[in-house]
Amino acid sequence: MTEDQSQQFERGTDGPKVIVVGVDGSDSSLRAAAYAGGLARRQNALLAVVYVQPLLAAGAAMGAPVADTTDEIAESLIQEIRESAERVKGIFDVRWEFHTFRGDPYSGLVGAADDLKADAVVVGTSEQAGHRIIGSIAVRLVKAGRWPVTVVP
Secondary structure (H helix, E strand, C coil): CCHHHHCCCCCCCCCCCEEEEECCCCHHHHHHHHHHHHHHHHHCCEEEEEEEECCCHHHHHCCCCHHHHHHHHHHHHHHHHHHHHHHCCCCCCCCEEEEEEECCHHHHHHHHHHHCCCCEEEEECCCCCCHHHHCCHHHHHHHHCCCCEEEEC
16 A cells, blocks of 8 residues: 555544535435434534436437436435434534535546545445446445445445
8 A cells, every 4th residue: 555545544533524425315315314414423524415416418418408407406405404404403513515516426426525535425325226237336436445435225
């Protein structure tokens, strides 16, 4: 292991300072967000909630308002997270930010984790059958081996 690799996870602290969680509105991603929120609270870390807006070329080619739809999903997720944070305010205080990226979910999460200097990544299990063939985002993140990855069922 080179000196650069050994310092990749250690930032001079006793725990993670930035935890990235991927959300897409699915039940498993919302459970992942709740788990990551608890982890961030206990570690006094920043929770970076990331939604990757998919690029749906086929839908755009057929004239579907893809960008508007994914923007609506992002706004809905932000609202849901704000409401959840407000419900537990004063009981559990978590520092959090919401980030949106465009692209495929795996590349978006990798880019977000790199940009935000994440110490850990949390994702929900895949709810899509096709991932059994091409591999889930969670498996691909684990195989990348760049951060500790927690997969929430």
